[in-house]
Structures are given as structure tokens and as C-alpha cells.
Amino acid sequence: MDSQRGAVVGDPDYIAEGDKVVLVVNNEKHYFETLKAGRKVKLGNKTAILDVVFGHPYGSVFQLSSEGADPTRVYKAMNTGQSAAVTEGRSNKDLVDDNSAQQLTAQDIQLMKDSGKEGPEIIDALVANSSTFQERTEFSQDKYKKKKAKKYCPYFTVLRPTAMNVCEGVFQYAAGQLGYLRPDILAIMLCMGNVAAHKKVLVVDTCLGLLIGAVSEKMGGFGDICVADCGGRRQKPDALKKMQPRHQNIYAAKLSDLKAAQEGVDVKCAGTQSDQPPGSSQGAEAGPSSAEAGAVERWREEIMPDNEGEIPMEDRVEDTQCSTATESDRFGSQPEQLLEGSQRRPRSQQLVAGMQHADSAQINGWAEDGFDSCLVAAPLHHTSSLMQQLMPLLKPSAPFAASSPYLHALVECRDDLLRGRMAAMVEVQESFWREYQVLPERTHPQMDSKGPGAYLLSGVKIIFSDPPPGSAPNGARAHRGGKGGRGKRQRR
């Protein structure tokens, strides 16, 4: 079959039970689901059992017409908005927007629904009972119908959980928890970090594991991803868990172990290839509550007995404007509160799918060779201090990128990296992203604003060396100017 040819291994063409998918309703709202036969799923204002999607190709569109009925596949391409552009003579100048135009009441509509009327019929009824519909311009009629269609016969598209899809969806609900890592910034970051197959990439991610998943997707299963545990609170890999595991090469290691290995200490890290019960791996030297506890404890997911321990994204309070950001109030407390009820229940823990402990041989290997690339999305880790620690772990000429919602954190980091002569081409940038509606004679910038995005720092690691002895002292001294500057900064 044609469609089987050229399938990318690991990327299925057809939807199957157990797949993690992104369901995009009305081309607007993203829902995440692990498909399970017989499970009721809430999509917008409807609930449905999605078993009919099994066996259909990814990218298929389904209509949810009436409550309780199975969704039906849409085969005819849906391309609305082709209606004639401007109608002469008609205008909206006499329209009064006082909700009196619609003769049908909510009760009437409910009655229709109860008597088994489907979405399209309801829309026809609404149009017929609108006293102003005929007076509207065609453009406006079209818009009216579309608005009603969204409500009474929503459709959804089944997509693979690519990093971009997951990023876009999670950003709608929890931009703050993603560290404002918008899809455009994520995409730029992956490029700036030169992430590709067969590289060894060092990742610091406190943004729901989105960055780890995105890096893994770009590498397609080839090469190593080392997730450095740099302290802080337990991570909730909610974004990572929405993606399909691609990769058996995601390893977690403590930053302190990586640093120790580099300083020549023979690291006897907790890491073993097997998944040990929490706490047991650390022995006596660190209590379970210590910040130093288990190298990858932070990436263990909590498995609830009933559901998969997943907090449905839509239940989350949207995290938008926070003037005082601390780890507890900003990046964690809301889901934590939601978890509270379930926390009393017994639970087991296991590592996030696809992730494993790095063993000491690997850690020593990385420390000796260095990483090819480094990506950081850890808004509440002091960027400059963190980069100072990470830079020695990189190969010379390795590109790196760090995102932060806070321009100041990156500005300071850039200054410190340049003064310390650790990197070249260090830039701080901001990305502007806007979508357009393009229709005949109705082209304009899209209303929905993208929301604030993170800033991005990028650069290339260098090894600075002094000029050869005997060269003219003038120029050389001029170039130490920066070091004088550093002394000054320290006093600050």
C-alpha cells in the first residue's frame, strides 16, 4: 500500500489503541489522550468514546455531531471560507446586537437535541429562526454559521504528539509551567543548539520535560541525551509524558556527579540500569528529603492506582500573571494542590518512560569527551551560575542555548560568559510570532495573541588562551581590559 511506503520507523501511520495522541478540536483547542478502548473522553462541551478512530490514519478528521453517538470520520476535505468576498448593497448597519434576533430559546434547542436532532439540523433551525440572518452580509452569514458549527457540531483532528503539537497545546493551558517556551522559541532553540542525530546533548529542563521530548524527537533515537539533575523541586514531566517515547537513550545524571567525574573523582553514582525503588539507591549519605537525594528521583513519575497519575491539563488553573515568582507559588503549587487528595493514596513510582539512570562509565565518558550541545530551560535556576557550571562539560566549539522568561537573567549570563571568556557569539534574542487569517479580501492578523514568549540566550563555547609570549604587550594588555571589568563587577 502506498501509505506504507516510506513510513518513518517509530512514527506510526495508523492510530492504534495505546497511542498517545493530540486531539485538536475545531482546529483550536488541544486535548491530550492516551487512547484506551471504551474510555469516555471529554472534548470541548461533548463527551465521546473514541474507539472508532482506531485503524484510521493519523491526520484524520472526525465529526462529533450528537451527544453520546460515535464520532464519524469526515472524508470530504473541509475547506470553509471560500464564499464570495463582498456583497454589494447589504450591510450590517441596521443590525442591533441585543440578542433579540434569535427566536429559538435554549430550551427549544435542548428539546431538539433530546429528540435526537443532529448538529447540522440545529444550525439550520437557528438560521431559519434568526430574524436578521438574511440581512447580514455573506461574510457575516458565513461567520455566523461557522460560530454555530463550532458549538453544535465540533470536529476534531487526531495528530501525533510531536514536540510542536504538544508545545502548542500545553502552552495554551500552562505557559508558566513551560517557562513560556513557545513553539517558535522551542524551534529556534533546537536549531541554535545544533541538535541532531548522533550528538551527545546535555539538557536541563524544569519545564515539564518538553525540552527533553523535543530533543529526543530531533535525534530520532540516535545519540545520547543526558538530563542533568541540577537540584530544585521534583519535576512533573507532564509534557514529556504526552509524547511518544522515541528514544531509549535518555539518561539522567546529577550535575554534581558530572562535575565530580570531570574533576577526576571516580564517580560511584547511584545509577544502575535497573530501576530501583526510591531512596534505596542513595544509601546512608543522603536522607530522602535532602536536596541531594536520588539522581533521577526528580524524574520519577507518580503512578496512581486508578488513573495514570496525570493531571488533566484543562483542570489546571491557568498560570498567567505572577509578579512574584518563586518555585512554590509559580511552577508547582497549583498542580500540587490538585494532587493533594490523591497523595494520601498509596502510590508507586517509576521513571518516566524512556528515561534511565546514567551509570558511572557513561558519566565518566561524558565528562572526559564533553557534550556536543547544551540546552537549558530552567527559569528558576540562576542562569549565569548554572551556565558557569555547565560550560566546562561541553566540547570546545559546542553551541548552547538557554531560555528564560526573564530577560535580566540572560543579560547577566551573557555578560558573565563574555567576561569569563568562556563563549563567543553570545546573543540574547526575543522572538516575534504572529499568525494571519488569509481569505479573499479578508486577510488580517489573527486575533488570538500568542502570549508572551521566553527570551533566548545562545552562543558557542570557546577555549580562551593568552597571546603567545613575546608578542607586543600593548595589544595584549588592551585585551585584558575586560578582566579589570570583572573585578569591578564582583564588588557590585
Add this chain to the structure above:
Amino acid sequence: MATGGRVIRDGDTVVAFSPPNNTRAVTVDAASAFNNKNGSFDMRDWIGRPFGCTVWPAKPPGGPPLYLLALTPELWTVVLRHRTQILYLPDISMVCGFLEARPGVTLLESGTGSGSLSHALARAVTPGGHLFTFEYHKERADWAREEFESHGLQEVVTVTQRDIEVEGFPDELSGKAHGVFLDLPSPWKVVQSAHSSLRSIGGRISTFSPCMEQVQKTVERMRACGFTDVRVMECLARDHQVKTVKFLTNFTAGGGNWEGRQGKRARTQFEAAKAPGQTEGVEGSKPTQPADSVEGGPGDVDAEQGLEDEPTEKDMCVSQPGWNSRGHTGYLVFARKWVEVPEQGWAKRATTAAPRDQAAACDSVVRRTEPSAEAEVPL
């Protein structure tokens, strides 16, 4: 310090970076010298040193240094010789992201132009995938082919001279591509051909056009030819300059800013306290010159200041939006091929019985294709 990393050899392409913002691609030739406005560098000394190293000029001795960096697609975009308009980082990133370029996929591109985008696409599809890129201008096609070869990408990229707007994509590629990217004067002419080149499941198209009129025609064609989820967007990046600024904190000393001679004296005093290139007052900022405190400018001003009493100024590291927002101004269009392929009976039966073990499938990929030298992205 990590010791891994490649060592520079004769004939390698290196990116020579001279602070604050001068970047050039250099092919290392042990027998000659590299010259820039800061001096002359003996390339013999470069050989055997790691990428990322610092080199100093032979003439004038002690002049500003140069950093030798390994080539990446992003650096190539900065240093390549412009034969055409090119795509820049933000657009390139969005295309790689929304076209779902990933290892194993087959992508089509036209025109090749200066190969700015092609390098990033080639990186993304490696290993297992392929980029077929089409350019109707013979010299540009040849030039691009040479560059891909010298960057070790000849196994991943095929450049073909072809008039895509007239002939469309070749029939042999029909139904094979996961993604098609068009940067052509009239992309709408190629939409139909792109549609037939794409796989029936998971096919994506993207175009780049500077003008909205082009976009409108293209989008209309896409909707008519069986594409869906059409998105039009623009993405640009703006840099933020970082510098240390001396702010006045003593508001009484000097005084009389507006009064003839006195004011002048006060201002001279203020100016003297500034280090050239390092700090910036309220006036006289040079917008085009990123004040790159460390890499660019000399000068430690502590000694000259001699302000024993109260400090009258305070250093602060600040940022300011830069003048160069990168990204050629244009619009990106993305769309998905409408999936007409029917439900697959066997898939349904097979999968409802036993959910496929994706982890195992991935595992087998990893084992099947062990990292091999030629599969690696050379950049």
C-alpha cells in the same frame, strides 16, 4: 575541561569569528595566511588545534584574537556567500519544526538558492532521510552541490537543476515526500505538483513568500488542491544588546547642565569617566555598533576615575533592543495534506487485540542502525 571535540585539519572549513561581530568561513590552507582588518594569521598554526580555540595574529603581534569555530547550519547561514535572498534563523527554525523534519523523512525543496535552509533540513533528516532540492539556475545548483559536498552532506542532499514552476517535481518522487518546501516567485504554480509528491498520510507543505499577494494566491491554491489546516505566519527574532552603562547617582555635583561654561565642565568630567566603547551616556549612542564590552573594547577605567569622595555613578548591566531584527520579512505558509486514505481493517484488529509495543519498536530502531560514521551529521 572536556577534551573531546574535533581537531582542525588542513582543508577543513572553519568559521573565523572576530569580536564583536565579524564572521567568515575559511578553508584552512597550511601554506597561506588569513587576513582580516585586525591582522594577519598564520594558518599553519591552526592545524592540530581543537575547534573552538583562540588564535592570535602574527602581524601585528598581540592584536585582537580570532576564535575558530566548527561549522553548524546556523553559522553557515551567517557566513555563506549570498547568491540570492536567503532564509534566516527564525524562518528556518519554524520550517524545521512545523514541517516535522526529523530523522528518516524525505523532503523536497525548491529553489535551493544559497542553500541556507537546505543545510538545516539536511541536518534534520539525517540519518535515513533525504533532501531533494531543485534549482533552475545552473550556477547556483552547481555551487550548492559543491558546498554540500565539501560539508560532507552529499549522501543526504541531492541537488537537481530543474524548472519547478514549469515542470513540477519529478514523477519518480510522486507519493514519496513527507514534506515539501517552496521558496519560489510563484509557489501557487507548484502546489498541485507538491500535493502529488506528498505521501497520502502525514504530508506537509510549507512556502515562504515576501508578499501577501503571493501568499493569497498560494493559500487559495492549497485549499483547492486538497490541503487543510492552512496557517500563515511570520516569525522574526530581535536581538537585545547587552552593555554596562554608568548611571549618574550624584545629582548635585557639577550642576548647571544647561548653563554655558559650567555645564560644559560638568559634562567633560562626566565624559572622562566613561570608557570608550564600554559605557554609554544618554547621548551619542551609536546604534549600529553593539557595545560589546569585553570582546570589542579595551580600557579599564577604574584608575582614571579617581573619584575619592562619594561615587557619582553606578554601573549597571542592562539590555536594549538591537537594531538588527533578523529574519527576512516575509510570510510562512504551512498546510497539511488532507488524508483520504480509508481506515485499515487489519490495523484495527491487530491493535485492539494487543496495543503495539512502541518502546520495543524504538528499541529495534536503535539496534538496527548503530551509529555509523557516514550516518552522522557532519556539521
